[in-house]
Amino acid sequence: MSDTSTFPRSVDVVVVGAGVTGLYAVHKLRGMGYSVRGFERGADVGGVWYWNRYPGARCDVESVDYSYSFDDDLQQEWDWSEKYATQPEIMRYLHHVADRFDIRRDYTFSTSVTSAELDEETLRWTVRTDGGEVLSARFCVFAVGCLSSTHLPEVAGIGDFAGATYHTGEWPHEGVDFTGLRVGVIGTGSSGIQSIPLIAEQAAQLTVLQRSPNYSIPAGNKPLDEEARREQKAGYAERRRLSRLSGGGSPHMAHPKKTFEASEEERRAAFERRWELGGVLYSKTFPDQTTDLAANGVARAFWEEKVRARIEDPAVADLLVPTDHPIGTKRIVTDSDYFETYNRENVRLVSLRGNPIERIDERGIVLADGEHVELDAIVFATGFDAMTGAVDRIEVRGRGGRLLTDAWSAGPRTYLGLGTDGFPNFFSLAGAGSPSVLANVILCAEQHVDWLADCLRHLDEHGYTAIEATEESVADWVAECRRKAEATLMMSADSWYLGANIPGKPRVFMPYVGGFGAYGQIIKEVADSGYKGFGLIAG
Structure with a gap:
């Protein structure tokens, strides 16, 4: 203090x-x-x-x-x-x-x-x-x-687990080594989607327990070289001006036409540009995307096409594609190889919608169908109040x-x-x-x-x-x-x-x-x- x-x-x-x-x-x-x-x-x-x-x-x-x-x-x-x-x-x-x-x-x-x-x-x-x-x-x-x-779900026995527990919003400053461990991650919001690929690289077995799937788009991340930084710094004044006029505080404006005013070729090109830009701005590709359900459906269909191409098992893809909300009505996540992670042999996806968590005990997580998922560590990626x-x-x-x-x-x-x-x-x-x-x-x-x-x-x-x-x-x-x-x-x-x-x-x-x-x-x-x-x- x-x-x-x-x-x-x-x-x-x-x-x-x-x-x-x-x-x-x-x-x-x-x-x-x-x-x-x-x-x-x-x-x-x-x-x-x-x-x-x-x-x-x-x-x-x-x-x-x-x-x-x-x-x-x-x-x-x-x-x-x-x-x-x-x-x-x-x-x-x-x-x-x-x-x-x-x-x-x-x-x-x-x-x-x-x-x-x-x-x-x-x-x-x-x-x-x-x-x-x-x-x-x-x-x-x-x-x-x-x-x-931070928010923890109300799950019976949450304090009984004998292994290590973590919340993504209160992560140990010294980091965590999951090498060789059986790890369970509860939640596939932003912190779950961002952490799952890296935990999967270490864990012997990763079980992802998904309450509801989310829309996520690859960051398209890349290093910035000196030339890119010089261009950015030279253009700061205009970038900030556009950002202050925008809907979301960044200089990327929506397409000048509404979704159905553009041809199919124009729409796909616009969606592709936003996909390459990466992340949350996909929801603002067209100005009517979050006000017109039919327009939203076009954006969603393009997203689903892209994502299903990254997942080898169609049954897993079915679980990872949201069907309960229009795209962009929850914050779109920015990820790095999230969907590809489910192609790994050491990663398993459990949908909690049809098979919810009944309780947590000293050895792991007990599901409603009686399955006991034995774990060494549990990560609560369960978000915030x-x-x-x-x-x-x-x-x-x-x-x-x-x-x-x-x-x-x-x-x-x-x-x-x-x-x-x-x-x-x-x-x-x-x-x-x-x-x-x-x-x-x-x-x-x-x-x-x-x-x-x-x-x-x-x-x-x-x-x-x-x-x-x-x-x-x-x-x-x-x-x-x-x-x-x-x-x-x-x-x-x-x-x-x-x-x-x-x-x-x-x-x-x-x-x-x-x-x-x-x-x-x-x-x-x-x-x-x-x-x-x-x-x-x-x-």
């Missing part, structure tokens, strides 16, 4: 989290002259990348785009080694950023914020940590991440002592994803109610932090003590987010966007699906209007 004896007990801003959003928030606000304290439960910077060290962990946004744009010298000096960076390289980059701008000096690491309580007379926040520290802050900024609260889980584990009390978890009991209630009525001077960045997980999160972080910085400057220049979203604006924004989602196919999938992976969680589509560029224009207009939808409170 960091030494806190030299830190002030009263500051302008508390920032919770040291991922990509928190780091930039501390740097930006400190540069404006605010006193800032940051807290991070991990032992260093990195956020989701600090914890997710599983084999094959890789970003699904191109490295050149998954980087900060706020400092051109930083853009020009950093060299990415490959098209899609792995977790170790992303961590090296974030360490470089933290070192270059001396951000760590305002953070206390290995420390969790346990509560934040509003003083209604002063409109300041009292923040408490698990290290016993208590401090006062004018503004409380949560940058806790959307995918930072996404979007709200990390917020929910902190006791946040606003006006009248009301808990934020109570205010959000039917789903997250925000205005623009930034503020909540009853919680003045409290901001949640790059989370629910904003594009967040549907876009390039680093540009989302910059978008939110820059808006926040301008907001705080406006308050001070006009003599305001606090800012608070109105109840009406929150209700209107929640309804707008719902309308946007219902106008797409996104509601048809049991995705973590909807909280469908967490038993009892309200089924609410949590991110804003209207696009990164469109959202940026909305929050700009709110700021330009003098912060309509917010109440500004004079000192």
